Amino acid sequence: MKDKESPYCKCLYYSSNALARTMTKMAEDCFAPASLSPSYAFVVMSVNKNPGILSGELASLMMLTPSTVTRLLEKLEERDLVKRVSEGRTTLVFPTRASVELNDVIIQGWQELYKRIVAVLGNDESEKLTAGIYKAALKLSEK
Amino acid sequence: MKDKESPYCKCLYYSSNALARTMTKMAEDCFAPASLSPSYAFVVMSVNKNPGILSGELASLMMLTPSTVTRLLEKLEERDLVKRVSEGRTTLVFPTRASVELNDVIIQGWQELYKRIVAVLGNDESEKLTAGIYKAALKLSEK
DNA sequence: AATATTTATTTGTATATACAATATTTATTT
């Protein structure tokens, strides 16, 4: 183990997970003022922006499985940050007074996150990397 | 929600997590012949290559927290795929007969993973992306 | 030498995520 670099640094599984963990930690920090972890913050933002969005739409928007979204919504509903309304086989999700009030804090957290990333990677590098990662995620998830 | 693209695609937290989930699923599939999930496979490979490696060295090698590595080692020891030996305040980790025998299957899984990634992204794109992600992960985790 | 500090690891507990199985509702086919 003399090398500073991991022998796995050539592996996309390894690297992408390492980056995701780091980013998650940073995002948790940035959304802390809203007392929400990142995924919850994203759900609240999406619902605020799109009242009545379906649970399944949230799942594909966030690239999460339906069951994961259900779990997120459960917790958010407990905290009165969303309201679920069953309609046939679908579930519509609505903002609440509290979630609307929280929206600015969440957006500020999001901006703070962006700022911190750019501070480390630079604007250009950051944008390019993000775009590349997003495209790859799309392609690879199509299998 | 007319857009195909998520409004979050510009966010590195979002994109990197999406990619990590996809990659994890793919890696799970590739390591399935060894009956190991990816992180466990990486630990076994590292220990086989580096008998007597410290628990903490594994942690920094894999960019995981020490506690996470302890948990991985617990499970692997139950399955007789590593042996832990306490020495002072450190813990040395050794391969077992079974883990050595499994090594080829694991490496094949790893190669299969690489092949699948390249099949989707192409060789060049894949290498560049991985390198970029790894560098970013390093920089960002230094905070 | 005795005490305090630092280092390495392990536990207790919590969380985000997913898969497989199960409703429930809508659409399709016979």
Added chain:
DNA sequence: AAATAAATATTGTATATACAAATAAATATT
């Protein structure tokens, strides 16, 4: 119209990961 299939969401259960606290050992300080 009845039967079958497809779509949507929810549950039961499992897993990887981390944080904070606890332990234990090595080092430094008084």
